[in-house]
Amino acid sequence: MNRSSAKFKTFSQVVKEFVGALWKRRTYDIFENWYCLFGVLWGTPVPIVTIGIDLHSSGLSITLPNIIQTILLRPFHIFFLLHPIFFGIVFGAMGTVRYNKEQRIEGFEKSLIDKNAELAQKNDRLQELDRLKSNFLSMVSHELRTPLTTIQGYISFLMTEKIGAINKAQREYLAISGDSADLLNRLIEDLLDLSKIESDRFKVNLTNVNMANIIDKALLSRKLFADKQGVALENNMPDDLPSVYADEERIFQVITNILENSIKFNRKGGKAAIRASIRPDGKVIFCISDTGIGIPSDKLDRIFDKFYQVDSSGKRKYGGCGLGLAISKSIIGLHNGRIWVESEVGTGSKFFFELLIVK
Numbered sequence: 001m002n003r004s005s006a007k008f009k010t011f012s013q014v015v016k017e018f019v020g021a022l023w024k025r026r027t028y029d030i031f032e033n034w035y036c037l038f039g040v041l042w043g044t045p046v047p048i049v050t051i052g053i054d055l056h057s058s059g060l061s062i063t064l065p066n067i068i069q070t071i072l073l074r075p076f077h078i079f080f081l082l083h084p085i086f087f088g089i090v091f092g093a094m095g096t097v098r099y100n101k102e103q104r105i106e107g108f109e110k111s112l113i114d115k116n117a118e119l120a121q122k123n124d125r126l127q128e129l130d131r132l133k134s135n136f137l138s139m140v141s142h143e144l145r146t147p148l149t150t151i152q153g154y155i156s157f158l159m160t161e162k163i164g165a166i167n168k169a170q171r172e173y174l175a176i177s178g179d180s181a182d183l184l185n186r187l188i189e190d191l192l193d194l195s196k197i198e199s200d201r202f203k204v205n206l207t208n209v210n211m212a213n214i215i216d217k218a219l220l221s222r223k224l225f226a227d228k229q230g231v232a233l234e235n236n237m238p239d240d241l242p243s244v245y246a247d248e249e250r251i252f253q254v255i256t257n258i259l260e261n262s263i264k265f266n267r268k269g270g271k272a273a274i275r276a277s278i279r280p281d282g283k284v285i286f287c288i289s290d291t292g293i294g295i296p297s298d299k300l301d302r303i304f305d306k307f308y309q310v311d312s313s314g315k316r317k318y319g320g321c322g323l324g325l326a327i328s329k330s331i332i333g334l335h336n337g338r339i340w341v342e343s344e345v346g347t348g349s350k351f352f353f354e355l356l357i358v359k
């Protein structure tokens, strides 16, 4: 719609509203509609002035018989005499239009207030449900952890052969059970972390940390998995890396999360490497790169959302539950740092995060 037709529509609307108001009792009610009274008062000087001028130019004094005579002599004075009524009607109609508009606005306001109250109620309910979900998550994770710790304990104990020798096959099966129990344990830890994040109980304890040690430890912890997957791990950390402010345990968790992904989403004969660079703005940027499957550009933002997985189909071939990066993002956020990713499908991915150098 162009501007002039929009203008015309507004004008025709005004005319419609005005004509509609002429049929309303309110338009003519000088007690309820002050606009009508205002119009009458506004129009009153018109007959006074016109008849006054006529009397004056005829040399007549202002008396009732002279006024009546002048009106009868020149009937157009009746038109001016009716002016207070005309003005009363026009102003009264405008008052009615305004009143109708105010009524409509009041109606909107009321429905807005009602809708707001409804939304607030729904929001409260959602928050309550969210709290229940977090409690449930926390409770279930705790309940699962207790028997799992027992299972892990007995597997380790059986492996020590203190209660009897085990053969090669039994050792192998126990090792597989142990690996699965570890996996389950990590999943439960992730769920517990998520429940802490959601209930604002997730905290970090920042101290001066030597990252070289943590990275060595992280690489060592994932060596077996990397060997199994046929992925080479490379440590390209500079020797002169300064200490950073970090929570040692939580940063170890971030590095192992990312490292594990760079092995998991890699190919046989591929590589996962870690390096760091010191920035002039007092930060160290860590980069874990891989030569894996890569991530489509439209999914790059989503992978840090909880439970998000690029391949979430029923026949996905990689394990995990999509929590690692969401937790890592929260951890880096608590360090006042950033975490981001660059990736190319078929070539590989680079995960970056930054930490503050200790001054």
Ligand code: ADP
Pocket (backbone or CB within 6 Å): 257, 261, 262, 265, 290, 292, 293, 294, 295, 303, 308, 309, 310, 311, 319, 320, 321, 322, 323, 324, 325, 326, 349
């Ligand atoms: P999980 O690994 O348990 O699925 P994450 O939160 O660690 O959960 O990762 C979320 C998703 O991001 C993964 O499911 C995967 O689709 C994608 N992703 C993460 N790291 C990589 C990587 N290095 N290469 C390719 N895809 C990755």
